[in-house]
Amino acid sequence: MTDVNKTVTDVNKTVDAKGMTCPMPVLMTAKGIKEIGEGEVMLVEATDAGARSDIPAWATQTGNELIDSAEDGDVLKFYIRKK
Amino acid sequence: MSTDADTPDSMTIIAFSGDLDKLWPTMILSSTGAATGMDVTVFFTFWGLFPLVKDDVRITGNDSMTKALAGMNAPGMKKAKLSKLNIGGSGAWMMRKVAEKNNLMPPEDLLDICKDMGVKLWPCQMTMDLMGIEPDQMIDGLGQPVGAATALQAMSKSQINLFI
Numbered sequence: 001m002t003d004v005n006k007t008v009t010d011v012n013k014t015v016d017a018k019g020m021t022c023p024m025p026v027l028m029t030a031k032g033i034k035e036i037g038e039g040e041v042m043l044v045e046a047t048d049a050g051a052r053s054d055i056p057a058w059a060t061q062t063g064n065e066l067i068d069s070a071e072d073g074d075v076l077k078f079y080i081r082k083k
Numbered sequence: 084m085s086t087d088a089d090t091p092d093s094m095t096i097i098a099f100s101g102d103l104d105k106l107w108p109t110m111i112l113s114s115t116g117a118a119t120g121m122d123v124t125v126f127f128t129f130w131g132l133f134p135l136v137k138d139d140v141r142i143t144g145n146d147s148m149t150k151a152l153a154g155m156n157a158p159g160m161k162k163a164k165l166s167k168l169n170i171g172g173s174g175a176w177m178m179r180k181v182a183e184k185n186n187l188m189p190p191e192d193l194l195d196i197c198k199d200m201g202v203k204l205w206p207c208q209m210t211m212d213l214m215g216i217e218p219d220q221m222i223d224g225l226g227q228p229v230g231a232a233t234a235l236q237a238m239s240k241s242q243i244n245l246f247i
Binding site: 019021023027029062 | 115185186193
């Protein structure tokens with residue numbers, strides 16, 4: 001298995017922020033990252049359009065790695081590896 | 084982004100207004116700042132102090148004038164008015180309904196999150212004295228009341244300083 005596949009399929013935790021509005025997706029992401037170990041991957045799902053820029057901004061600010069993002073209909077998906 | 088892991092970015096907000104529509108951004112920015120690892124301080128002064136009074140305290144003040152001022156600025160975050168078109172509270176009520184419909188948390192819930200995330204909530208000592216607001220009338224989880232010099236000290240160390 002390549003490393004890229006691993007990042008997307010091996011999710012250690014999923015944060016469901018669907019239906020939540022600003023600032024909740026970011027607050028839930030911050031809470032979730034505390035619950036996984038270094039190098040582990042968390043999937044954040046959100047429907048708030050603001051999350052499209054907010055989650056990457058949060059990742060940059062905190063130094064966690066946004067390894068991939070995708071859109072599934074209205075659902076925005078962010079894969080974040082804890083630094 | 085902070086260049087040194089030992090010194091996180093810092094934000095200080097001077098919460099001057101007690102209006103509902105200004106408490107919202109204060110609480111959203113504070114909680115989000117804490118969520119991004121910032122050291123966040125909110126200094127509540129003048130009208131901004133009334134939302135820190137417990138919701139079940141009907142009136143504050145130690146004489147007729149301070150009581151009248153509290154009457155015009157209903158203590159407690161749940162009683163906060165809109166900055167414009169409050170219309171005897173119906174504006175604030177509508178704003179809260181719209182927020183609820185859009186899954187936006189009320190400011191008092193965001194305040195609880197701020198407390199959990201370690202946001203420093205500093206009441207202004209001078210305003211407490213001026214308005215006759217007693218420490219036991221205020222909500223739990225606040226820092227010690229402080230003055231302007233302490234607020235400025237926090238601001239001088241912050242990259243982001245806001246007056247809301």
